[in-house]
Amino acid sequence: MSERTFLGLPTAPRGVGHLRGAEPFPVAARRALADTQLRRNLGKATRTIRAKRAAVVGELPDWEELRDAGQAIKARTMAHLDRYLEQLEEQVTARGGVVHWARDANEANRIVVDLVRATGATEAVKVKSIVTDEIGLNDALAAAGITAHETDLAELIVQLGHDRPSHILVPAIHRNRAEIREIFLREMGDVDPGLTDSPAALAEAARTHLRRRFLSAKVGISGVNFAIAETGTLCVVESEGNGRMCLTLPDTLITVMGIEKILPSWEDLGVFMQLLPRSSTGERMNPYTTMWTGVTSGDGPQQFHLVLLDNGRTAALADQTGRQALHCIRCSACLNVCPVYERVGGHAYGSVYPGPIGAVLSPMLTGVEDNASLPYASSLCGACYDACPVKIDIPSLLVHLRARHVDEVAETHRVPSPEAVTMAAASWVMASPARYEAAQRAGRAGRLLGRGGRIRRLPPPLSAWTAARDAPAPPAQTFRAWWRDEHGDTQHGDTQHGDAQHGDTP
Amino acid sequence: MTARDEVLARIRTALAADPPGSSAPPTGDAPAPSDAPAPGYRTRGELDPPALLDLLAERLIDYRSHVRRTGPAQVLDTVRAALAERGARRVVLPPGLDLPGLDQPGPGQVGTLDGVELITDGGLSAQELDQMDGVITRAAVAVAETGTIVLDAGPGQGRRALSLIPDYHLCLIDAEQVVALVPEAVARLRPDRPLTWISGPSATSDIELDRVEGVHGPRTLEVILISPAG
Numbered sequence A: 001m002s003e004r005t006f007l008g009l010p011t012a013p014r015g016v017g018h019l020r021g022a023e024p025f026p027v028a029a030r031r032a033l034a035d036t037q038l039r040r041n042l043g044k045a046t047r048t049i050r051a052k053r054a055a056v057v058g059e060l061p062d063w064e065e066l067r068d069a070g071q072a073i074k075a076r077t078m079a080h081l082d083r084y085l086e087q088l089e090e091q092v093t094a095r096g097g098v099v100h101w102a103r104d105a106n107e108a109n110r111i112v113v114d115l116v117r118a119t120g121a122t123e124a125v126k127v128k129s130i131v132t133d134e135i136g137l138n139d140a141l142a143a144a145g146i147t148a149h150e151t152d153l154a155e156l157i158v159q160l161g162h163d164r165p166s167h168i169l170v171p172a173i174h175r176n177r178a179e180i181r182e183i184f185l186r187e188m189g190d191v192d193p194g195l196t197d198s199p200a201a202l203a204e205a206a207r208t209h210l211r212r213r214f215l216s217a218k219v220g221i222s223g224v225n226f227a228i229a230e231t232g233t234l235c236v237v238e239s240e241g242n243g244r245m246c247l248t249l250p251d252t253l254i255t256v257m258g259i260e261k262i263l264p265s266w267e268d269l270g271v272f273m274q275l276l277p278r279s280s281t282g283e284r285m286n287p288y289t290t291m292w293t294g295v296t297s298g299d300g301p302q303q304f305h306l307v308l309l310d311n312g313r314t315a316a317l318a319d320q321t322g323r324q325a326l327h328c329i330r331c332s333a334c335l336n337v338c339p340v341y342e343r344v345g346g347h348a349y350g351s352v353y354p355g356p357i358g359a360v361l362s363p364m365l366t367g368v369e370d371n372a373s374l375p376y377a378s379s380l381c382g383a384c385y386d387a388c389p390v391k392i393d394i395p396s397l398l399v400h401l402r403a404r405h406v407d408e409v410a411e412t413h414r415v416p417s418p419e420a421v422t423m424a425a426a427s428w429v430m431a432s433p434a435r436y437e438a439a440q441r442a443g444r445a446g447r448l449l450g451r452g453g454r455i456r457r458l459p460p461p462l463s464a465w466t467a468a469r470d471a472p473a474p475p476a477q478t479f480r481a482w483w484r485d486e487h488g489d490t491q492h493g494d495t496q497h498g499d500a501q502h503g504d505t506p
Numbered sequence B: 001m002t003a004r005d006e007v008l009a010r011i012r013t014a015l016a017a018d019p020p021g022s023s024a025p026p027t028g029d030a031p032a033p034s035d036a037p038a039p040g041y042r043t044r045g046e047l048d049p050p051a052l053l054d055l056l057a058e059r060l061i062d063y064r065s066h067v068r069r070t071g072p073a074q075v076l077d078t079v080r081a082a083l084a085e086r087g088a089r090r091v092v093l094p095p096g097l098d099l100p101g102l103d104q105p106g107p108g109q110v111g112t113l114d115g116v117e118l119i120t121d122g123g124l125s126a127q128e129l130d131q132m133d134g135v136i137t138r139a140a141v142a143v144a145e146t147g148t149i150v151l152d153a154g155p156g157q158g159r160r161a162l163s164l165i166p167d168y169h170l171c172l173i174d175a176e177q178v179v180a181l182v183p184e185a186v187a188r189l190r191p192d193r194p195l196t197w198i199s200g201p202s203a204t205s206d207i208e209l210d211r212v213e214g215v216h217g218p219r220t221l222e223v224i225l226i227s228p229a230g
Helices: A025-033 A036-058 A063-079 A081-094 A105-119 A130-134 A137-143 A153-160 A177-187 A199-216 A242-248 A266-280 A313-318 A322-327 A333-337 A339-344 A355-366 A383-387 A394-412 A418-430 A433-448 A479-487 B003-016 B049-062 B072-086 B182-188
Strands: A098-102 A123-126 A147-150 A219-222 A226-228 A233-238 A252-258 A288-293 A303-309 B066-070 B090-093 B110-113 B116-120 B134-137 B141-143 B148-151 B168-174 B195-198 B220-226
Touching (some): A036 A266, A036 A333, A036 A339, A063 A322, A081 A303, A098 A105, A105 A137, A105 A252, A105 A303, A123 A199, A130 A137, A130 A252, A153 A177, A199 A242, A226 A266, A233 A242, A233 A266, A242 A288, A266 B182, A313 A322, A313 A355, A313 B003, A333 A339, A333 A355, A339 A355, A355 A383, A418 A433, B049 B220, B072 B220, B141 B182, B148 B182
Parallel strands (some): A123 A219, A219 A252, A252 A303, B066 B220, B090 B116, B090 B134, B168 B220
Antiparallel strands (some): A226 A233, B110 B116, B141 B148, B148 B195
16 A cells, blocks of 8 residues: 655655554444443543533633634644754754754654663653554663652553553543552552552552652653743643652653744744643633753753654645644544543544544644554544634544545545545436436335434445444435425426526426 | 755745745844734733732632731741641742842752741752642732743742752742733743743643643642732
């Protein structure tokens, strides 16, 4: 299969990292839907965050203006991305940091492994970072004999449970307190067997478990929320203080950053430090944010490395319509309002980027072919667009990617896809009123297939449609037949314009 | 070709097809024109100073910080009261805390206040900081609307580890350090300093979205607001 993309720019390579699921969305979603515990956890969690977000967004009289500003800043950033990255590199270097560039996941993993090895350490503490999960960094470190300790509580739950994250912000959203207690008792080793399942007790257990690691850590590994080109400042937003520990106490700090995370100016933080916390955790401000510029003598890590990662981002940038997916600030507001996400959860998307934005971002990074079912994992209801703090038009992007997928399949396959055949047939039928009516009459025969007003399985090639959804059984009478019965107009009722007054015939 | 050159070349290829004039020019090419339109969002708060302090206090308390209000002449007494109530025995101070009435020990030295040991930081290890009951700092700026204090490692604030490892953080804020809005704080801060934005004690909502105060950072944050009105 080709990995051809716009302008021939390479997508994220296969065989490394977590951007592709083992199975298509409809298959994974069907299994997730059968998990009632998962649906209860997700329903409770997303309802809670939605209410918190709505309350704190409602407090700001200029929320829409902030969204507009966020969108404009990100559009400008992408249009001059090369220039801003060079500026960032210059500033970080001038302040004592070392900048590395990585074409893809494999190269980024190699760079980080080599940097950790050079310190002589065999352990590192990690701040929650989706990009390092995207590239499969923990696996690469483990293969090199280096243990990466996740320190965010949810990431710790996921890591100890030998599990995968299922939400951008709350990676263990699919686990309830009883499950978490069991994981801690089984995996922590040093935990009090009398541990209860109250969230406070579980948080205390995590604090005790990680404290010694933090205080003796030699290497910290992080992602980044924002990087300021103008000043070389990096910014990590968090809640628990594990981020501050990892960013402050180790001698060496290694930060991996997707190239799209950059912002042009210092003052842009005035916009994004309002948009992100309110959209993300539904707080006026998150408990802790750390900002650092290069190395500061006597304060924090004295060795700082910044790894700038492409891994399919330039391929996404080349799609002028799709590019806005790179504006995402990973707040997860779109997940929490999505009726599809709320029911199937994050694992069904197969990628570290779940939910509506993931359904757009993952196929753009991998090439649509490798995540072909994701652009269809949506009802296009538009709630994600309304919630997005930087106004990414996710529904339009989903439709755009569906069209890209159909086009790419048509170009690479001599035999047209079921979608292409269906659309071509529909266009032939709908071009003639007589054919259209004949088709509707034929469609009524479909009632024979239906039970309780739903058709669960159509014969091929239409089975492709009903594999993932029920089709409504056609009504007993078509609209056209009903109109004739009501108005007794057999002469003109089926004219092209439906206008008997003019007496024109087709 | 190096990875750097290749990634930059890819970006230029990706952008080459953009229609000319389709995007705003890059920032920093020229100073912004003096008649440039102001941003549509708020960049200046409208509250008078007393209302600003009231809002800050309200928002701090809402996110589970403790707040004491005092006048400039009573700061040391308020600190004494806070430490006594907390039951702290050993407290670390950053150099240059400038607390009127307190003869601060030099870096690495130990003093006492009402029987509480005060140690001025002279490069304590993380393990030594972990033995402290608390830390007293000043701050660089506070944001009323979000209930946020920002430390910039300036005088009286110290390196970042000081306000991170001890379990109790007592922070002194002067009225003139308080702004209403996030953009005002950003304008006051210096990006070349390590910055810590703090909004309440450390917290997590990772277990069933139940908020729990106190994970790895200080589990108690107490703020003393200092203004002539007390």
